[in-house]
Amino acid sequence: MAVEQIIQSSVFSSPLLMPLLAIVFVLTAVHFWQMTRRERKIGDLLPGPPTVPIIGNAYYFLNSTNHEIFNKAIDLVNCYGSVVRGWVGHKLFVGLSDPRDVEIILGSHDHIDKSDEYKLFQPWFGNGLLISTGEKWRTHRKLIAPAFHMNVLKSFMSTFNDNSRFVIKKLMKEAGKEFDCHDYMSEATVDILLETAMGSKRTSESEEGFKYAMAVMKMCDILHRRQFKIFSRFEPFFTLTGMKEQQKKLLGIIHGMTQRVLNEKKAVFDKNLSEGNLPSPSLQEIIKSDASVDQAIKKAKAKAQNLDAGLRDDLDDIDENDVGEKRRLAFLDLMIETSHYNPHQLSKDEIKQQVDTIMFEGHDTTAAGSSFALCILGCHPDIQEKVYQEQKAIFGDSDRDCTFADTLEMKYLERVIFETLRMYPPVPIIARKINKDIRLASCDQIVPAGSTMIIATVKIHRRPDIYPNPDKFDPDNFLPERTSNRHYYGFIPFSAGPRSCVGRKYAMLKLKVLLSTIIRNFHIKSTVAEKDFKLQADIILKRTDGFRIKLEPRKTKAY
Numbered sequence: 001m002a003v004e005q006i007i008q009s010s011v012f013s014s015p016l017l018m019p020l021l022a023i024v025f026v027l028t029a030v031h032f033w034q035m036t037r038r039e040r041k042i043g044d045l046l047p048g049p050p051t052v053p054i055i056g057n058a059y060y061f062l063n064s065t066n067h068e069i070f071n072k073a074i075d076l077v078n079c080y081g082s083v084v085r086g087w088v089g090h091k092l093f094v095g096l097s098d099p100r101d102v103e104i105i106l107g108s109h110d111h112i113d114k115s116d117e118y119k120l121f122q123p124w125f126g127n128g129l130l131i132s133t134g135e136k137w138r139t140h141r142k143l144i145a146p147a148f149h150m151n152v153l154k155s156f157m158s159t160f161n162d163n164s165r166f167v168i169k170k171l172m173k174e175a176g177k178e179f180d181c182h183d184y185m186s187e188a189t190v191d192i193l194l195e196t197a198m199g200s201k202r203t204s205e206s207e208e209g210f211k212y213a214m215a216v217m218k219m220c221d222i223l224h225r226r227q228f229k230i231f232s233r234f235e236p237f238f239t240l241t242g243m244k245e246q247q248k249k250l251l252g253i254i255h256g257m258t259q260r261v262l263n264e265k266k267a268v269f270d271k272n273l274s275e276g277n278l279p280s281p282s283l284q285e286i287i288k289s290d291a292s293v294d295q296a297i298k299k300a301k302a303k304a305q306n307l308d309a310g311l312r313d314d315l316d317d318i319d320e321n322d323v324g325e326k327r328r329l330a331f332l333d334l335m336i337e338t339s340h341y342n343p344h345q346l347s348k349d350e351i352k353q354q355v356d357t358i359m360f361e362g363h364d365t366t367a368a369g370s371s372f373a374l375c376i377l378g379c380h381p382d383i384q385e386k387v388y389q390e391q392k393a394i395f396g397d398s399d400r401d402c403t404f405a406d407t408l409e410m411k412y413l414e415r416v417i418f419e420t421l422r423m424y425p426p427v428p429i430i431a432r433k434i435n436k437d438i439r440l441a442s443c444d445q446i447v448p449a450g451s452t453m454i455i456a457t458v459k460i461h462r463r464p465d466i467y468p469n470p471d472k473f474d475p476d477n478f479l480p481e482r483t484s485n486r487h488y489y490g491f492i493p494f495s496a497g498p499r500s501c502v503g504r505k506y507a508m509l510k511l512k513v514l515l516s517t518i519i520r521n522f523h524i525k526s527t528v529a530e531k532d533f534k535l536q537a538d539i540i541l542k543r544t545d546g547f548r549i550k551l552e553p554r555k556t557k558a559y
């Protein structure tokens, strides 16, 4: 009999189980309560809802749906302001939505550790870039960032175009009907990532990308439930609820696909190696001391402190310090070569973890971003018309591919994308664990070491002192004259500082090509007004009511 079955049949069937667990829980809570006296003393000075002995504020989100959790979190900020504390047992959570406070966390190399909640991702991407920390994170970040260099991205244009045309063909079947565009956006973004970052092309009608995207969505739901249903974080409860079994199946689909891609690429590399066909120069020759990247990161930090607007991070400076053609390898090629020549820097397991990380971070975020953008354009025909006219000015009546130069002309579309990411940031919150006390800038209060900081992007982006009409969709919020005086941390859909998103430029380029192709082919309509969008708290921001739109072809023949 399997160990799990034995455990289930004996201990879990005992009527003593629940009382015993309750006693253990209470004793542990009391123990931690005593251990964390200092944190409580300091933390209780911060504004927040009333606490209940032992559990603190853990009652607050109890039995709430994802939509209710979202609204309750927003209400907390509305009620207590830009610094809100909450206790879950002995653990202090502090929500921040003032850019000055956020800068202290995100702009610092001292606070790069992810909160404990990210550990729930470990069965999925082990210690991949999103959750790793310390020296491991630093080394891997330096390895991975150049794979998203603008010159690598330019070489992806034909893939972005081909896949966008493929989506158009699929969407054509939905013409005239109301449907949820998110599934289509998810499948397209998985296919694009597979081809660009992993070098694995979609086989004509393969459903693998779609199945992967659906499995990711369900996995996010499990992880999100575990974040808010504290009991389900404990293994026995996780097992009992059936979620563990479901997670196992979903990870089977997710890891099945990433492992296949990795095996294929590795086989090609090994074959080339044995035949002496490896691209020249080798990675050993290419990767110099990495001093250029180090220097770039330092320069970016210095600049970020002086800049108060726009989107800048270490990636910008990696561009400015380009080390030349030879460094430009696509993500998985770069990983496999690095691991071959420098296995101490990157083991085989670590490649797999990075592949899983990039596949998740790179697809669900852009799928949500593009779905929100389509719905928004459906809600605002005037804005959609302006986007279309810009496209007409660039392409005329031609149905040619979109070039990199074209994307630079798409200024209005870019503003629409930024405004979408402002109002509907795909990553609605970022959580960090701080290892030393910090003094907040907005209220001169201290947050004690050990606390979890919740950066509420979704709330920062709706501050009336930064965006005078914050609930109005207005792409002109991103006109240069408006952004030039804005606080650098007042717009952070891709986070900011040393741990910002490595795929930011990739995401913007892909979104432009995808949305440009869709807009040139279809009129978009939404039957739901923007004010009625029901947002739900999730790892990636979604709509509870789905991303429903209607499409009308602009031409009779699709691309």
Ligand code: HEM
Residues within 6 Å of the ligand: 129, 130, 131, 141, 197, 357, 358, 361, 362, 363, 365, 366, 369, 425, 426, 427, 429, 430, 431, 492, 493, 494, 495, 498, 499, 500, 501, 502, 503, 504, 506, 507
């Ligand atoms: C609209 C699209 C995207 C948005 C809004 C977005 C947003 C973010 C945010 C907010 C973070 C920080 C998360 C945190 O600290 O918890 C992040 C990290 C990251 N993103 Fe993105 N992302 C997007 C697209 C992409 C793409 C396309 C890729 C790769 C192809 C990517 C790869 C990553 C990675 C690897 C990290 C971890 C970086 C680190 O910890 O050093 N993202 N992203």
